[in-house]
Amino acid sequence: MARGAWVVVRGATSGALAGAGVVVGDGIVLTCAHVVNAALDRVRFAAEEPSDADLAGLTLTLPAHGTGAETYRPTMLSWTPARPSARPGRWEGDLALLRLPEGAPRPTPVRFADAAMGRTAWVWYASGDGRTAVDVLVQKPLGPWLLLDPGSSEVPVRHGYSGSPLWDSASGTAVGLMVSVEPEVRRYYALAPAVVREALAAAGLAAAxxxxxxxxxxxxxxxxxxxxxxxxxxxxxxxxxxxSLGLPGPPARPEDAADAALAHPRGLPALRDAFTEPAARPAAGSRAIPRPSWPRWWPGPARCGCSARRTTPGWQACSPPYRCRNCWRRHAPPSRICRCIRSGCRTPRRCLTAWRTVRPSRA
Structure with missing residues (x-):
């Protein structure tokens, strides 16, 4: 287990253990939403996001740092409450991202990786005590969860294990987050790593x-x-x-903005648009025509005489019968399309001869 990244979640008033958490970013702690509700003495599946005043009733402890008794009051970064699923007995969501205050230790974050089915993993009680370790078998994915069966340990997973990372000792990574147990039988559930990565990306954080x-x-x-x-x-x-990316708040540092851009599928275009000044419009009556950015010899849509011309009316199009790549595939006889164009080779200049000699019928 990554002992340094272990976090204990307690109620500030009672001091009772509510569950565990794990550091997943620079001062960012991941735990279950129902663990936060339990620490605040709220209904387990309360959907309302706790306010800063509410979070005064919650403390975090990092046992591997300092004396292990120092407590920290976090702030909420992202809240995804548990939502009932279409199938009885299951739910979705149930994640909370908490930010440690300034001056708190900054442990090395845990990395989440995909789980290998049939492999043994380990979970711990909220305190992180090594004597509470329980081995489980990762059986199969079950929607946003992983289905776990007991391993060789006689100690069952019980209340208080929620929020523990599902630790794969072979790879040295977390492969899930403990979320639920069945009271009647020894069967357990963990949130899949894909759900964790989606939550981190939605909060603008790159996976560690x-x-x-x-x-x-x-x-x-x-x-x-x-x-x-x-x-x-x-x-x-x-x-x-x-x-643009739907982040809960604007990045405070350049490094945070770069992390958010790399963590989101549309991150880099959004980063370019957000930090690039718009180009000045051409003067009235100007004959300047925007040119495509690709090489002149490439018959791209901006130099096409087909329907692409209607979608980009400001660009100068070549005369028919040349077509853009999409129209070439639609109208050219398949037997006449050169092999390079079909496979998208690295030297498209070699395709130019076939492009100019094989003239498909006009659209």
């Missing part, structure tokens, strides 16, 4: 773990470019980025 070298380069370039912007310009761009 080593980035692909290309992503690392993109992150570094984006963060350096954003850091060079004036403070007011970055603030306006951060608000626009948060609106």
């Amino acid at each position: 773990g080593p980035r692909d070298p290309r992503q690392e380069w993109l992150h570094r370039q984006a963060a350096e470019a954003l850091a060079a912007l004036p403070e007011e310009r970055f603030r306006r761009g951060a608000h626009q980025l948060a609106w």
